[in-house]
Structures are given as structure tokens and as C-alpha cells.
Amino acid sequence: MQYRVQLIYFRSTGKFVAVGAFSTECAMLDQIWEEVHELRRMGQLPNLRPNSGRDLHILVDVMNHPSRELHICVPPFTDDDDVTPVRVPTRELLPIVRMPLEELPRAVYETDRPDDEKTPVDRKKPIHDGDR
Numbered sequence: 001m002q003y004r005v006q007l008i009y010f011r012s013t014g015k016f017v018a019v020g021a022f023s024t025e026c027a028m029l030d031q032i033w034e035e036v037h038e039l040r041r042m043g044q045l046p047n048l049r050p051n052s053g054r055d056l057h058i059l060v061d062v063m064n065h066p067s068r069e070l071h072i073c074v075p076p077f078t079d080d081d082d083v084t085p086v087r088v089p090t091r092e093l094l095p096i097v098r099m100p101l102e103e104l105p106r107a108v109y110e111t112d113r114p115d116d117e118k119t120p121v122d123r124k125k126p127i128h129d130g131d132r
Contacts, residue, residue: 005032007046008059012075017056020047029062033071036060040073 002023009017022039026032036058043051045058058073 001027003032003062003065005036006061006063007036008061009045009048009053009056010059011055012057018047020045022046029065029067029069029071032062032065033060033073036073040075 002025005022005024007020007022009020011017024032024035026035039045040053040056040058043054045053045056055075057075060071060073062068
């Protein structure tokens with residue numbers, strides 16, 4: 001028997017994206033869910049652009065199945081075997097660069113100078129270690 005599978009796509013924030021559907025010959029619900037996971041992995045989800053939908057949550061509903069049960073397909077945490085290209089965020093933050101504290105330039109103010117040094121210091125302008 002052929003079953004009609006309805007897919008509802010939404011983001012992890014809960015925002016609705018689209019609705020898609022396809023027909024399948026699989027008899028068991030877990031086989032149908034696995035087929036949806038494979039469609040996502042291959043980037044062939046119905047009613048979406050090719051190679052997209054990798055980061056979407058999918059609500060799977062097989063309406064005419066005798067043991068009808070809703071199922072949510074969540075994007076995998078690791079995509080080691082994923083063949084679709086990685087989605088590039090538009091406002092991606094730059095990676096943090098870690099440096100040892102010794103290499104960072106430090107501003108030294110008048111209060112940090114020893115008392116035996118009697119050089120005039122402009123109180124508004126910081127003195128850098130290289131200026132000493």
C-alpha cells in the first residue's frame with residue numbers, strides 16, 4: 001500500500017518555513033522516518049531547494065497509516081556523513097584569538113609608576129610600557 005507523507009519544516013526557534021509531501025511504499029513508520037532522514041541527508045526534501053533543509057526540524061505525519069503517529073526529525077548534532085554543503089550564517093562572529101598576557105600592550109598610568117621616578121606625566125594620556 002502507498003502512504004502519503006506530509007512534512008512540515010520549521011526552524012529551531014519554532015518559525016514555520018514550508019510544507020512538503022511525498023508518497024512512499026514503506027509499510028512501517030520507522031522505515032518512513034528513516035527515509036525522511038535520508039532525504040534530508042541527501043538534500044532532496046520535497047518543496048525545498050536542492051541541498052537545503054539540513055538545519056530544519058521536520059514534523060512527519062503519515063495521515064492514512066493505521067498506526068498514525070507524529071514524529072519530529074531533528075537536525076543531527078554531527079554531520080560526518082552528510083553530503084549537503086554546510087550552511088554559512090550571514091552574520092557569523094569572528095573566531096576568538098587567544099594571546100598570552102605578556103604579549104598584550106599594557107597602558108601604565110601615573111599610579112603604576114614607582115615614586116623614585118620624577119618624570120612629568122600627562123594625567124590624561126596613558127604611558128605605554130615601550131615609552132618608559
